[in-house]
Amino acid sequence: MIEITLPDGSKKKVEEGATPVDIAKEIHPALAKEVLSARVNGEIVDANRHLYADANLELLKWDDEGGKKAFWHSSAHLMAEALEDLYPGVKFGIGPPIENGFYYDVDLGGRELTPDELPEIEEKMKEHAQKKEVFERQEVSKEEALNFFKQKGDEYKLALIDELDDGDISFYKQGHFIDLCRGPHIPHTGYIKAVKLLNIAGAYWRGDENNKMLTRIYGITFPKQKELDDYLEQLEEAKKRDHRKLGKELDLFTFSDKVGPGLPMWTPKGAIVRETLQAFMRKEQERRGYKPVITPHIAKKDLYITSGHYEKYGEDSYRPIQTPHEGEEYMLKPMNCPHHCEIYKSQMHSYRDLPYRVFEFGTVYRYEQSGELNGLVRARGFTQDDAHIFCTPDQLKAEFTNVIDLIMVVFERLGFGGFTAQVSLRDPHDQENYIGSDENWQKAENAIMEAAEEKDLSTVPEYGEAAFYGPKLDFMVRDALSASLAFCWSIVAAICLFGSPLNKWLFCPSMTK
């Protein structure tokens, strides 16, 4: 007998080799039907994994993230099984669960998949689901794993296995389908009652554009048909609230092929909305000691070479424009920071002048790849509410808290309730790409975190997301229907400028609109 400790602290004696589902059955038979996966000593495992030692056990159901992930991951396998039936010889890349559903990257060997074929795949999935095929886990050696996929001729899985350590490789089998997989999975396919394949897209193998493009099939599944219906209805509702659709219907902004892609134009009605928002932002900032400034739309290339932006982004920017006679190179302003620094430098400043705060509704232009453009969310010309604060190191934290206050006021007024705040830090494995001393980075990162803590702001640290010149505090806002159109705004970048001759700290709270 082994002893299992449940989340409420109660303990249960069960037979050695019992599974989480067995234990759920003992608690209540109905519960067993809802268990999708389990957390055993902190690790998420299959709901029918055999337990041979005392453990802490948490049963995960649909309402738990771990349960959902197992469900959707299993759904990806179910889809793969269906695909293998319908398209013999299909090869598989990766097929993970995602925030809403799952996808699988497949190589159909040059064959193109059309959306018309998706219902057929859905039917096949349901067919296998009804058979209640059990997900069986098998531990395999690296050699066995390689042999299996060599024989199958799936070079993608071979590449994946290649990177795994021997002794840490497992297969999962349901029906006739066997896949390389870490798990965990739900007990059997019968849990999947409702299936919808949503769209098809190209995706590079391993996200590298030099690699072959695979076909990515997105889908979602639910334990109940009603849940799928509700989800699809929610998607429809989200579509109705698509800013591109509303922008057209309400006559707020427009695009023109002649003006160019990604270059929105605000119509009279849209301009009213925008002006109103700007007036609000201006007032809030002026009352906090920010002074408005105005800067030109172009600047000498040298400005961005000095700032370091040219080296970092120059290749992917609009090419410089030249003066007709002298051939001097000017760039469209991709950001306002260097301009604001020049304004600061135009006069001598005493420490008593600090903090020095300026802001601008600065329109900037950035080249974005054509495939990336998306309404006002990703445009080639857009206006930032961009502010810069010059302050001394010991003012850093106070300024940070002030900025957080400002953001909270704005969010509250705009009704952005459900935001998340992310502290974007350096990539610990790649210190090369950042300018400035380690010491200064430490100071800046600490100031952000201390300020966030002081304001009771719960933040998520994200390594490798910092700008090259400083850590950021990013606020991500979702639209009204968070389940679907989860678009994020990197609304505020709080930045410290190092290596600057000013030897002062610079903040750059900016909001994009």
Place this chain on the structure above:
RNA sequence: GCCAAAGUAGCUCAGCGGUAGAGCACUUCCAUGGUAAGGAAGGGGUCAUGGGUUCGAGUCCCAUCUUUGGCUCCA
């Protein structure tokens, strides 16, 4: 940029080799005191752009532009 799909009336879309269509919207007229209610008539489209095939091209082919869904990236 890459893969895929798409671009026909103000909007949503049908037509897929033989003289441009529907619904909604719009205009005019009629009807109408009862909760998004009707009837009649009418205006409106070089069917994204440029080439090609054909007796004949929204319709087939090629190129370009733009949009959509993803991939990659985002100061």
